[in-house]
Amino acid sequence: MQTPLALLQPAHGAARRPGFIGWLLIAPLIAWLVAFVVIPALILLVYSFCQRDELGELVFSFSLENYWRVFGYVHDESGAFAWDPTYLQIFGRSLGCAGLTTILCVLIGYPVAWTLGRAPDSRRNLLLTLVMIPFWTSFLIRTYAWIIILSENGLLNGLLQYSRLISEPFPMLYTPGAVIVGLVYSYLPFMILPIYGSVEKLDNSIVEAALDLGAGPLQAFLNVILPLTRPGVLAGILLVFIPAMGMFAISDLMGGKRVPLIGNVIQDQFSGQARDWPFGSALGMSVVVLFSIAFWLGTRRQPES
Amino acid sequence: MVELRNVTKKFGNFHAIRGVDLNVRAGEFLTLLGPSGCGKTTLLRMISGFDAPTEGSVWLGGEDVTHLPPYRRNVNQVFQSYALFPHLTVEENIGFGLRMQKLPRLEIAGRVQSAIALVSLQGLEARKPGQLSGGQRQRVALARALICQPKVLLLDEPLSALDAKLRHQMQGELKRLQKMLGITFVFVTHDQEEALTMSDRIAVVNQGRIEQLGDSAAIYHAPQTAFVANFIGRANILEANAVGVEGGFIRLRIASGVEVLVPNPNPSPTTSRLVVSIRPEKIHLQSQRPTQENVFEAVVEEELFKGPTHQLEIKTASGLSLSVMAASQSIMQTAFHKGDRVWCAVHPNDIVILRAD
Numbered sequence: 191m192q193t194p195l196a197l198l199q200p201a202h203g204a205a206r207r208p209g210f211i212g213w214l215l216i217a218p219l220i221a222w223l224v225a226f227v228v229i230p231a232l233i234l235l236v237y238s239f240c241q242r243d244e245l246g247e248l249v250f251s252f253s254l255e256n257y258w259r260v261f262g263y264v265h266d267e268s269g270a271f272a273w274d275p276t277y278l279q280i281f282g283r284s285l286g287c288a289g290l291t292t293i294l295c296v297l298i299g300y301p302v303a304w305t306l307g308r309a310p311d312s313r314r315n316l317l318l319t320l321v322m323i324p325f326w327t328s329f330l331i332r333t334y335a336w337i338i339i340l341s342e343n344g345l346l347n348g349l350l351q352y353s354r355l356i357s358e359p360f361p362m363l364y365t366p367g368a369v370i371v372g373l374v375y376s377y378l379p380f381m382i383l384p385i386y387g388s389v390e391k392l393d394n395s396i397v398e399a400a401l402d403l404g405a406g407p408l409q410a411f412l413n414v415i416l417p418l419t420r421p422g423v424l425a426g427i428l429l430v431f432i433p434a435m436g437m438f439a440i441s442d443l444m445g446g447k448r449v450p451l452i453g454n455v456i457q458d459q460f461s462g463q464a465r466d467w468p469f470g471s472a473l474g475m476s477v478v479v480l481f482s483i484a485f486w487l488g489t490r491r492q493p494e495s
Numbered sequence: 496m497v498e499l500r501n502v503t504k505k506f507g508n509f510h511a512i513r514g515v516d517l518n519v520r521a522g523e524f525l526t527l528l529g530p531s532g533c534g535k536t537t538l539l540r541m542i543s544g545f546d547a548p549t550e551g552s553v554w555l556g557g558e559d560v561t562h563l564p565p566y567r568r569n570v571n572q573v574f575q576s577y578a579l580f581p582h583l584t585v586e587e588n589i590g591f592g593l594r595m596q597k598l599p600r601l602e603i604a605g606r607v608q609s610a611i612a613l614v615s616l617q618g619l620e621a622r623k624p625g626q627l628s629g630g631q632r633q634r635v636a637l638a639r640a641l642i643c644q645p646k647v648l649l650l651d652e653p654l655s656a657l658d659a660k661l662r663h664q665m666q667g668e669l670k671r672l673q674k675m676l677g678i679t680f681v682f683v684t685h686d687q688e689e690a691l692t693m694s695d696r697i698a699v700v701n702q703g704r705i706e707q708l709g710d711s712a713a714i715y716h717a718p719q720t721a722f723v724a725n726f727i728g729r730a731n732i733l734e735a736n737a738v739g740v741e742g743g744f745i746r747l748r749i750a751s752g753v754e755v756l757v758p759n760p761n762p763s764p765t766t767s768r769l770v771v772s773i774r775p776e777k778i779h780l781q782s783q784r785p786t787q788e789n790v791f792e793a794v795v796e797e798e799l800f801k802g803p804t805h806q807l808e809i810k811t812a813s814g815l816s817l818s819v820m821a822a823s824q825s826i827m828q829t830a831f832h833k834g835d836r837v838w839c840a841v842h843p844n845d846i847v848i849l850r851a852d
């Protein structure tokens with residue numbers, strides 16, 4: 191089975207070692223990765239084992255304290271461990287939100303991608319453009335548009351009241367639901383496009399062969415279409431789940447302070463009131479480890495190939 | 496077994512199929528033969544259920560299936576591109592149809608084994624389609640369709656992707672399988688030789704219509720239209736005037752100095768202006784005037800040596816040009832050369848009066 195990363199590689203290209211020119215061409219990418227990914231990650235790693243003093247300044251002394259806090263153990267006044275799962279809960283909520291967002295994106299995105307991929311060439315470009323149009327406006331403006339739609343005296347409540355379906359404004363903004371709506375809306379194109387790529391490559395006669403051999407539409411989907419478009423779905427899951435897990439702006443704007451996600455907590459440690467860089471680093475590292483595991487699960491080569 | 500009744504198919508304003516009636520008999524090998532774009536695939540897709548006719552109906556084994564989806568029809572298709580499932584092994588590809596029927600595992604395994612033996616793919620069970628040659632893929636596609644024991648097997652130019660040698664081998668093998676299993680085959684090709692060698696009957700398709708339906712010999716020796724005469728083999732298509740009836744024959748005047756007798760068909764032609772077809776190999780050349788009927792004189796204009804055959808262009812004094820094909824003589828014997836005067840003889844039965852379109 192193809193892994194999602196295989197989508198990015200030439201289908202039958204033999205693995206070649208890059209020559210001198212090759213190294214020269216990827217040198218900027220490597221420099222970029224080292225400067226902005228590897229070094230910051232190492233700094234984060236070092237910070238996560240440090241402490242801070244009362245003023246919030248960094249103190250270089252090795253301790254596992256920050257990781258204990260992440261997993262819910264804090265020292266109370268007497269110095270003994272106490273159980274406070276606040277951050278685990280936020281972790282859980284973030285996982286739940288990102289997971290639910292990913293599931294909804296698959297459920298909404300797959301049919302859309304299928305329609306796109308099977309549309310006649312003449313209409314396909316128009317439909318693809320429609321998927322991309324949201325990117326033409328700023329992310330913040332789009333999020334504020336949702337706030338206008340969902341707020342207490344916003345468009346949706348107004349419409350529902352006008353049509354007498356409800357008499358009192360229904361609280362929609364600043365709920366977990368609003369956060370999910372915002373996340374799904376923002377990340378849906380990242381699900382649609384890779385699935386579209388897989389669907390478009392799928393030879394129609396293979397689908398017809400399945401129907402010809404007696405598979406009904408559902409059987410054909412489960413036995414042929416889904417396995418053959420799985421690389422696109424997996425790529426979409428990675429592209430949606432990982433950023434949804436780290437997102438803080440949407441939960442901030444659409445969830446208010448009521449639905450903080452792990453991204454909000456981390457942001458608070460670095461630039462907010464909490465000002466605890468070592469703890470923020472430990473939270474950050476935990477997320478990185480989580481992603482690495484998810485990524486490994488998603489891209490691991492299936493034994494069958 | 497398969498019946499198309501007055502079937503018409505339109506794509507937008509384009510008439511792909513125009514009022515086709517076709518009755519495929521149980522157990523026969525019927526070939527749809529025609530040039531690219533004439534509507535062969537569209538006809539097959541209406542039988543398998545991937546396209547619905549705009550008008551008319553499709554019948555399978557006496558049942559109207561016009562509105563049944565493909566997975567409810569007891570027909571199977573071998574696709575032109577094979578359309579194997581790339582993520583499944585040979586074995587899984589072949590067993591796919593039986594798994595869809597939810598048969599017991601043991602039965603599936605047994606039938607897959609015999610299907611693999613039937614098409615001689617032993618040893619390749621665990622390969623993926625990507626690891627097979629063109630001929631092997633072809634066999635997988637065949638086994639995958641046959642294992643479902645369809646009433647009718649549809650084959651859309653199944654051999655066109657194979658090289659000449661493999662194609663000949665597969666032609667024989669397909670024919671053998673069809674005889675052995677007694678399944679009705681509807682076979683599509685644009686290759687006239689393939690059609691002539693394999694078919695019980697051939698339906699010649701042109702521009703969405705069936706021009707002629709008959710066995711290989713009838714299609715070759717008694718083409719009914721200029722299209723059929725030209726598409727299957729080569730033919731001299733000539734205009735002629737009926738100038739009289741002599742016994743069971745009509746006297747035809749093709750050009751001045753070229754008058755021939757042809758058997759008077761039943762029913763007799765209603766007009767005196769007719770179109771006839773004469774195959775190049777049915778014109779016999781001699782250096783002396785033969786004694787039989789249907790002879791005329793001509794001059795060799797061009798000669799082309801083609802190995803087993805010798806192809807000549809000849810012209811009569813009145814300007815009528817004809818193609819002639821003769822078996823190559825041995826190097827010692829006299830052949831005809833450019834500029835030679837020759838006598839041409841054509842047997843009356845070898846002149847075919849065509850249907851006017």
Ligand SMILES: Nc1ncnc2c1ncn2[C@@H]1O[C@H](COP(=O)(O)OP(=O)(O)O)[C@@H](O)[C@H]1O
Nearest residue numbers: 506509511529530531532533534535536537538
């Ligand atoms: N889905 C379609 N839409 C429009 N035109 C089509 C479609 N399928 C086939 N045609 C047209 O119908 C004609 C017959 O096609 P086809 O049956 O595939 O021919 P063949 O198999 O004999 O080469 C062609 O001119 C083709 O362009």
Ligand SMILES: [Mg+2]
Nearest residue numbers: 535536537651
């Ligand atoms: Mg075709």
